[in-house]
Amino acid sequence: MxxxxxxxxxxxxxxxxxxxxxxxxxxxxxxxxxxxxxxxxxxxxxxxxxxxxxxxxxxxxxxxxxxxxxxxxxxxxxxxxxxxxxxxxxxxxxxxxxxxxxxxxxxxxxxxxxxxxxxxxxxxxxxxxxxxxxxxxxxxxxxxxxxxxxxxxxxxxxxxxxxxxxxxxxxxxxxxxxxxxxxxxxxxxPRPDRPKGARTPAPYRDGSGHLWRLHGVAAVLCVPQFVVTGFALLFLTEARGWSAAAAGAVLAAVNLAGAAVRLLAGWWSDAAGSRIRPMRWLAAATAVDLVLLAAGAAWDSPAGTAALLLASALTVSTNGLHNTAVAEYAGPDWAGRALGVHGMGQHAAIVLVPPLAGALIADRGHPPAFALAAVCAVLAVVLLPAADRAPRTAWTTAPGGGARSPAGAAVSRASRAGSAADASTARR
CATH class of the missing domain: 1.20.1250.20 (MFS general substrate transporter like domains)
Structure with a gap:
């Protein structure tokens, strides 16, 4: 570049x-x-x-x-x-x-x-x-x-x-x-050159369900994210006896750390040549941490507090990865619409999770809510596609710049062979 x-x-x-x-x-x-x-x-x-x-x-x-x-x-x-x-x-x-x-x-x-x-x-x-x-x-x-x-x-x-x-x-x-x-x-x-009036097939019709699975993963991961961010202050003040000022200051610092974690996750995905692999590891780590949080909340252990602070950063770590994966696979002709659909699932969760989690916490306490969040993180691991896939329409090369995703540059180096097969199927 x-x-x-x-x-x-x-x-x-x-x-x-x-x-x-x-x-x-x-x-x-x-x-x-x-x-x-x-x-x-x-x-x-x-x-x-x-x-x-x-x-x-x-x-x-x-x-x-x-x-x-x-x-x-x-x-x-x-x-x-x-x-x-x-x-x-x-x-x-x-x-x-x-x-x-x-x-x-x-x-x-x-x-x-x-x-x-x-x-x-x-x-x-x-x-x-x-x-x-x-x-x-x-x-x-x-x-x-x-x-x-x-x-x-x-x-x-x-x-x-x-x-x-x-x-x-x-x-x-x-x-x-x-x-x-x-x-x-x-x-x-820049956009790819194509004949006037030519249309790129919708990436949702490729038979793989790749985009739908990414949309589902993002929506499911909103559950642990908003259970933790929505009720961390309540947990620290009511269950752990912290002052509101102290809890707010610590959570503000943790949120800034969460921004740094997103950058590190992005760097990891660039270095690995994959968005899916880092997402799988981070979702699994989130699930383990949330299990520790639920157990720590149930037995009033200091480990629960530590797990909550770690969860505040881990639960937001994959946000940039799944957005990038969706836009890359959808390609330049469909990325905007795909990101729109992607955002709809997440915002539906944003609307639904806080009141439902609040009702569960009011009725059963914090441990069941944290345990449910852990289950959702495990579900995200299961829903994730097996590997990155090449877009049907590659992002073009910008003037004077480096290569832009010719036939699978945006996917994992380990999955290039499978991605090439996908691209060949799309051409047929």
């Missing part, structure tokens, strides 16, 4: 990461405004929870549509249109007085902001060669804990002094600035 292409690749990564960070702050950070919603808007706790869920509902509605836009018209258009529109919806939320109108605007913000989930990943994949995509997507995925940390640090003080409107205003500014930067500076990665 020459210097000019490397600079452009890192600029695209910075734009994708910045957009994802802004989107995470605006769409996933509203839980930090629950006290302000109750005090300033006069809603019940349940009503505040509905407002927090509104952007997630919008994301579910918009993911596949923005994937189609990214696949057909490019990542720059998807991000440059979606983020400013999300900013406009957030600005409207800052000036509305009605609760129902606020809910609608938050749903719209989620629907527009979901362009980042579908398009920024394929922007990164398209500009990095196979041996650097894992690290690049690890950086992009690190934007999620960074965005959450930004929301935790900035939104409550703003809401305390200026009400929810001030917090919505910051979210609007973040989405607007990153959207404008993308519209100005983003460059769509």
């Amino acid at each position: 020459n210097t000019q292409r490397m600079s452009r690749s890192w600029l695209m990564l910075a734009l994708g990461t910045g957009g994802q960070t802004a989107s995470t702050t605006a769409l996933y950070g509203l839980a930090y405004l629950i006290p302000a919603f109750r005090e300033d808007l006069g809603v019940s706790l349940a009503g505040a929870g509905v407002l927090v869920a509104c952007p997630i509902v919008g994301i579910l509605l918009g993911l596949i549509g923005w994937g189609v836009v990214a696949d057909r018209y490019g990542e720059r258009l998807a991000l440059g249109a979606g983020l400013p529109a999300a900013a406009a919806a957030m600005a409207g939320a800052a000036f509305t007085d009605g609760i129902r109108t606020l809910g609608v605007l938050l749903v719209l913000a989620g629907a527009f902001g979901s362009s980042v989930n579908s398009a920024s990943g394929r922007l990164v994949i398209g500009w990095f060669p196979p041996d650097r995509r894992g690290v690049a997507m690890g950086v992009r995925q690190a934007s999620q804990p960074l965005g959450t940390a930004l929301a935790a640090a900035a939104l409550p003080p703003l809401a305390q002094h200026g009400g929810p409107a001030a917090a919505f205003g910051l979210c609007a500014v973040l989405c607007g600035v990153t959207g404008a930067a993308t519209a100005l500076f983003a460059v769509d990665p």
